[in-house]
Amino acid sequence: MATTHTWQFAERTRAGAGDGIAAILGLLGNPELISFAGGFPDPRTFPADRVAGLAAELDASAFQYAPTRGLEGIRDVLAGRLDRRPEDDEVLVTSGGIEALELVAKSFLDRGDDVVVEAPTYLGAIMAFRSFEANVHTVPVDADGLDVDALASLLEGGLRPKLLYTIPDHQNPAGVTLAADRRAALVEVARRHGTLVIEDVAYRELGFDGTAPPSLWSLAPDVVVQAGTTSKTFFPGVRLGWAAGPAEVVAQLVSAKQNTDQCSGALGQRLFEEYARRGWLEEQLARSRELYARKCALLLDALRASMPESVSWTTPRGGFFSWLTGSFDAAELARRAADAGVAVVPGALFYPDGRGGDSVRLSFSMVDEAQIAPGIETLASVV
Numbered sequence: 001m002a003t004t005h006t007w008q009f010a011e012r013t014r015a016g017a018g019d020g021i022a023a024i025l026g027l028l029g030n031p032e033l034i035s036f037a038g039g040f041p042d043p044r045t046f047p048a049d050r051v052a053g054l055a056a057e058l059d060a061s062a063f064q065y066a067p068t069r070g071l072e073g074i075r076d077v078l079a080g081r082l083d084r085r086p087e088d089d090e091v092l093v094t095s096g097g098i099e100a101l102e103l104v105a106k107s108f109l110d111r112g113d114d115v116v117v118e119a120p121t122y123l124g125a126i127m128a129f130r131s132f133e134a135n136v137h138t139v140p141v142d143a144d145g146l147d148v149d150a151l152a153s154l155l156e157g158g159l160r161p162k163l164l165y166t167i168p169d170h171q172n173p174a175g176v177t178l179a180a181d182r183r184a185a186l187v188e189v190a191r192r193h194g195t196l197v198i199e200d201v202a203y204r205e206l207g208f209d210g211t212a213p214p215s216l217w218s219l220a221p222d223v224v225v226q227a228g229t230t231s232k233t234f235f236p237g238v239r240l241g242w243a244a245g246p247a248e249v250v251a252q253l254v255s256a257k258q259n260t261d262q263c264s265g266a267l268g269q270r271l272f273e274e275y276a277r278r279g280w281l282e283e284q285l286a287r288s289r290e291l292y293a294r295k296c297a298l299l300l301d302a303l304r305a306s307m308p309e310s311v312s313w314t315t316p317r318g319g320f321f322s323w324l325t326g327s328f329d330a331a332e333l334a335r336r337a338a339d340a341g342v343a344v345v346p347g348a349l350f351y352p353d354g355r356g357g358d359s360v361r362l363s364f365s366m367v368d369e370a371q372i373a374p375g376i377e378t379l380a381s382v383v
């Protein structure tokens with residue numbers, strides 16, 4: 001029903017990026033488009049039959065409220081999967097990766113506090129920090145991930161961010177991975193300046209060859225909170241993730257969660273625990289890596305075959321994304337591509353400051369294999 005009121009929403013809602021996500025979801029909803037837009041997992045990876053079987057076996061704990069930290073069983077399983085096993089008080093189950101970011105932001109950020117993110121970075125993280133009225137600063141990324149020298153200069157110049165947010169593995173949106181030597185340098189810089197690092201590992205287990213450099217968490221559990229999710233490896237319908245970090249930080253996140261959603265869904269926690277214990281997660285991961293590697297190869301072949309020389313793109317070794325840069329106006333390109341039947345996300349959505357106008361994000365995770373070449377051909381004709 002229409003209202004005559006003018007509602008006075010809180011100032012923190014004026015961050016703006018929310019419309020951007022809505023626009024992406026809007027594009028995704030149009031089944032006519034060949035979509036390189038959303039970072040959704042391919043539904044062919046979803047384990048519907050096995051999950052249905054498991055659901056029939058579960059006891060009452062799966063249907064009851066859970067402890068705020070999460071059920072013991074899944075915390076044990078999650079801890080055992082990390083490359084440095086967290087102690088019991090160093091890990092918390094969250095409702096997806098985004099809640100881990102939200103809880104850190106809620107626990108640390110007062111209005112006007114400084115946060116550093118990669119440029120470009122995950123839009124959801126920009127929104128999470130903005131919603132607590134933080135000033136979001138950037139450091140560049142290149143083919144080897146975050147530019148640690150640029151970060152060091154920024155901090156030596158006097159900036160004192162409370163948080164540094166990074167996606168070291170198969171970054172969203174750039175598709176790049178932080179080189180092993182930069183990882184050690186990065187945590188040293190953070191230690192020296194007393195900055196808490198949030199390491200988002202959403203795509204870490206989706207390296208095409210199944211390997212990954214040491215996590216920042218394993219290198220520096222004193223200054224790193226690892227935020228993880230099962231959305232890309234199990235399925236996003238369970239809304240399940242984790243945060244691993246210093247015990248006193250995790251205790252604060254638990255406290256923040258008590259008045260956010262109190263606990264993550266027990267049903268998803270029990271399903272994931274049993275699924276992983278039976279070895280099925282590893283099987284799913286192996287199939288997913290193969291599928292996404294195949295799609296990525298098709299995308300790169302198609303780009304090489306159709307794009308003009310003035311256009312460049314990143315070469316992912318895992319994850320869902322490649323980042324395309326050229327001498328075009330990305331917003332205009334995205335609009336004209338949509339008219340021609342192809343959805344891509346304009347780069348400016350992944351910057352907190354309006355840059356990115358010469359880049360678009362290409363996601364290869366959900367698009368049909370057979371549509372990749374024709375979709376890229378169409379995009380190239382619009383370029």
Ligand SMILES: Cc1ncc(COP(=O)(O)O)c(C=O)c1O
Pocket residue numbers: 039095096097098099122124167172200202228229230231236239240241
């Ligand atoms: C880098 C990154 N972090 C976190 C998330 C959010 O994960 P979840 O769906 O589990 O909240 C995403 C999802 O797109 C992502 O790309």
